[in-house]
Amino acid sequence: MSEQIEVVAAVIRRDDQVLLAQRPKGKHLEGLWEFPGGKVESTESYEEALVRECEEELDITLENLELIHTVRFEYPEKTVLIRFFMASSFKGEPKGLEGQALKWCSIDDLQPDWFPAANQEVIQILQKEY
Numbered sequence: 001m002s003e004q005i006e007v008v009a010a011v012i013r014r015d016d017q018v019l020l021a022q023r024p025k026g027k028h029l030e031g032l033w034e035f036p037g038g039k040v041e042s043t044e045s046y047e048e049a050l051v052r053e054c055e056e057e058l059d060i061t062l063e064n065l066e067l068i069h070t071v072r073f074e075y076p077e078k079t080v081l082i083r084f085f086m087a088s089s090f091k092g093e094p095k096g097l098e099g100q101a102l103k104w105c106s107i108d109d110l111q112p113d114w115f116p117a118a119n120q121e122v123i124q125i126l127q128k129e130y
């Protein structure tokens with residue numbers, strides 16, 4: 001069994017829309033859309049990791065984080081444990097600092113097949129509860 005990687009991802013909200021980022025070429029699951037985030041380092045809390053990742057990838061500072069869902073998923077290459085946080089406010093204006101495409105999309109218009117397999121439950125939860 002492969003090692004389990006701890007990941008945090010942010011559902012960044014502005015009005016009724018959420019921010020999606022496209023996974024760059026050459027990365028795991030390239031071309032799919034995701035909630036911004038990344039791997040947690042051993043010295044940081046989940047919230048600290050998510051704030052750091054969104055500063056590095058998007059040039060924004062998240063505020064008001066709330067854990068909404070946790071999922072464990074086994075890809076053939078790796079197993080991830082992803083904690084999804086709702087970020088209901090942030091400072092700055094998002095930019096794709098790593099060359100990734102960004103888009104705002106209303107929750108009702110999210111298409112499950114844009115996302116990695118590990119995201120299917122959280123998409124359902126967002127569409128039912130938010």
Ligand SMILES: Nc1nc2c([nH]c(=O)n2[C@@H]2O[C@H](COP(=O)(O)OP(=O)(O)OP(=O)(O)O)[C@@H](O)[C@H]2O)c(=O)[nH]1
Nearest residue numbers: 007008009028029034035036037038039080116118119
């Ligand atoms: N950020 C993010 N990762 C996700 C999501 N869904 C999902 O399966 N993942 C997986 O979780 C892992 C997160 O790693 P990442 O590639 O974002 O990590 P990172 O930003 O630290 O990048 P790096 O290690 O390449 O520098 C990847 O294997 C990715 O495919 C999601 O919605 N957001």
Ligand SMILES: [Mg+2]
Nearest residue numbers: 036037038039
């Ligand atoms: Mg990342």
